[in-house]
Every structure is written in structure tokens, then in C-alpha cells.
Amino acid sequence: MSEKAKWACIYLLVGFVPLFFYFLPPLSPEIVSHRAITDFLIFAPYVGLTLIAILGWQINQTRVFWSTLLLLAFYYYLLHPNIFTVTATGWAQTLQIVSVSYPLALCIIYLFKESRLWSDLSLARFLLALFPFLLFVCLFSWAPDVFQNLFFWGPATPAQATSIPKLSWVATGIFLLVITYLPDLKIKSFLIALMTTFVPFFFCIQANLINGNTATKTSLVSHIIIAFAAMTGVLLFALLRMYVQKVYLDPLTAVSNRQAMDERLHTLSGHYALAMVDIDHFKKFNDTYGHSEGDNVLRMVAQHLQEYLGDRVYRYGGEEFCVIFEGPTQESAVEMMEKARTSMEKRKFTLRGKRSSNYDGISIPFKKDKRRGKKVNITFSAGVAFAGKNLKTPEEVIKRADHSLYEAKEKGRNRVVASEN
Ligand code: GH3
Ligand code: MG
Ligand code: MG
Secondary structure, eight states, rough: HHHHHHHHHHHHHHHHHHHHHHSSSSGGHHTTTSHHHHHHHHHHHHHHHHHHHHHHTTTTOOHHHHHHHHHHHHHHHHSSTTTSSSSSSOOOHHHHHHHHHHHHHHEEEEHHHOOOOSSOOOHHHHHHHHHHHHHHHHHHHHHHHHHHHHHHHSOOOOOGGOOOHHHHHHHEEEEEEEHHHHOGGGGGHHHHHHHHHHHHHHHHHHHHHHHHHTTTTHHHHHHHHHHHHEEEHHHHHHHHHHHHHHHHHHHOSSOOOOHHHHHHHHHSSSOOOHHHEEETHHHHHHHHHHHHHHHHHHHHHHHHHHHHGGGGGGETTTTTTEEEEEESSSSHHHHHHHHHHHHHHOOOOOOOOOEEEEEEEEEOTTTTTTTTTOOEOOOOOEEEEEEEESOOHHHHHHHHHHHHHHHHHHHTOOOOOOOOH
């Protein structure tokens, strides 16, 4: 299972826990719809979403801020459907308007690049994201025929009053495309979480549309509250994960950082192996091809090590990585390092060429750059040390591994040297 799919499942689980309790027989909708519970839960999305907006803003993710603010607005609108419309909106139309506006607003917000919170671009983005919603509300109030044709093309049928509009599926499809092709990796995990909020969101909308004519207003309101509480849970979880990543992941290579490594080492006791990895002649590479190509090499080496050694890999600093082997014997740790080294030796790094501009971390290569596509050999050296009777503290193990690495360099590089205990 890919990393993205794994996290989508985890987010779904987080979102579904409240829904699951909601539909559990002892907690049937009648009980959850009880005033005491809904009166309390009604505030959860307000508090949770406000918290997400502030936390998002604190880590310079204003798109998180604006999308959460929008969700707050939609939540308020669903609970007070008649605030905007001249003619009283039926519950069904309110839900249908939101089911189209939410994915469209998200598309608009995330298609814009990141900006400062209080800037013209930021404000323009928010107003533009609100535009489809306001348009639909106006259309519904003053041109119901156009509204009907826009939301459900084809001949009008009574069933349309109780179903999710076709336009909503189109908007959701567009949002999925935006998520798939958006080049900004920093926001990817939040986007996957936003996508998973669509499950409780559409679940609630569909359930309400079907029950709209028969259910009481209290049960509709409790549906909305529960669904939005679930969505808030998913987004809060995703945002906290972004915070954890900020603390423990190296932003350049996306492997764990020195902080994570230090904390891991201090929880270990007894026998383990530690390998220090250093890219060979990296300064020369930087001098020849430039620092930004050098950064790509670092990413490639990190990814390669992770492919062969899993999540034991940490970026120690600069062009040095550390690998911690907890379970394996000394021989197998060296064997695994050797395997990673020989496969690295065979793998070629392809130069990307000079870049012309930068959009959210993605730059566009110059077509004319002759170096583009050229293949370069990258190798690394490694020193392995073993914690045990002679080396007790992590500092001693690191020092010994460093010494072995120095030996590997002395012996001509592109090799693994294990220390003798
Ligand atoms: P050796 O084979 O002995 O390891 O030689 P070396 O040139 O790799 O070693 P040295 O320690 O002299 O140079 C390390 C270089 O790594 C210096 C610096 O330019 C480069 N470097 C360190 N961190 C980064 C980084 O984040 N990005 C890039 N592009 N280069 C980095
Ligand atoms: Mg070095
Ligand atoms: Mg080096």
C-alpha cells in the first residue's frame, strides 16, 4: 500500500469514528439527536475549525487558514439556511448548494500559490472561492430555472430534489484532479485529509436529502453536526501530523532529521548497529553542477537509502546520513549497507538542467541547457559501529562509526567499513 493510500485510510478511520458511534445501535440517531448532546457538539466544529485555521496560519499555510474559514462559513450556513436567501430555502437546496460550493471553493483556494495572510492575493482568493456559493444562492433566489438546469442538466425529475446534484460530482472530480497534480508537497497530506472529509460530508448530505421530507429538523441538524465534527476531527489530525513532520522530518530530503535520530538513539539499549553514510566527492559535484543539482542528489540518495533500508534512515546533517539497525546481527547490518552501496553505484543520477522559475517548489528546466539529461555516477562511503560492551553511549557509537567512515574514505571511498569491537 502506498504511503498516500495508507494515510487516506487513517484519516478516514479518524473521520468515521464519530460516524460509527452515531450509527451504533445503543447510540442511535434518536439519542445523539438529543438536545443535550447536540447543544454540546454543535460547538465542536466551531472551536476545532478555528483552532485549525490558527494553527495553519502559524505554519505559514494560509490556504489551510482560508479553506477552514470557508468550512466554518458552510457549517454556519447549513445550520442557518435562510440567512442569505430572499425566499426561504428548503433544506434540500441548502444542502445541494453547499455540495457544489465546497469542492469548487477548495479548488479555487488550492490552485492559487501560497501567499501572506493579509495580502491582496489572499483576499482575492477568498472572495473568488466564495463567488460560486454566492452565485448559486442568488440564482436559487432569483432564477430558480437556471439554478435547476445548472445543477441537474437533463429533464427535471422529482427524484432530483432528493439527490446530490450532477454538478457536485463534476466539482468533486475537478478537486481530485487538483489534488493529484498540485506540485506542492508540503500541503499534500492536508489535501488528502480534505479529500477524506468528502466522505462524511457527502454521506451527511445524501442522508439528509433522502430523509429531507420525512425527518424532523432536529435530526437533520444533528446529522450536520455529527458530520462536521467528523470532518473537523480529520482535519485537526492532519494538521497535527504536519506539525509532527515539521519537528521530525528533514524538509529537503523528507527522511527523519537529526532530532528524531537523537531521540531514537536515547531510547535504545543493548545491541544495535549504527552506520554513518557520506556522499563521495560531493563538494566537487556542487562546484561542477551547482548547489541545486546537489540538492537533487541529496534527495535521490535519501530516497535510495530509504528504499533499501526503510525508515531507519536519518539525515545527520549536510551530505551525511545515519542508519540505525536495531534488530539485525552485525553481519546483516553490514550486508544491508553493502547492498545499498552496490545498488547506488549502479544507479545513475540524471541532471535536471538549469531552472528558470520557481512555483511552489517546482521549477521549470531550460530547454537549451546542454547538461540536462546527462547521467552522473554517485557513490557513498559508510562506516558501521556496534553498540555493546565496549561502546555504551550513543555518542561513543557515533564517534566510532565516524572513525570507520574516515577509514572508508582513506581506503579510496565507495565502500563500507565496519569497526572492530
Ligand atoms: P568526501 O568524499 O571526502 O566526503 O568529499 P566531499 O567533497 O563530499 O566532502 P566535504 O565534507 O569536503 O564536502 C561536503 C560538501 O557537501 C560541502 C557542501 O557544499 C555540501 N553540502 C552540504 N550540505 C549540503 C546541502 O544541503 N546541499 C548541497 N547541495 N550541498 C551540501
Ligand atoms: Mg561530509
Ligand atoms: Mg562527502
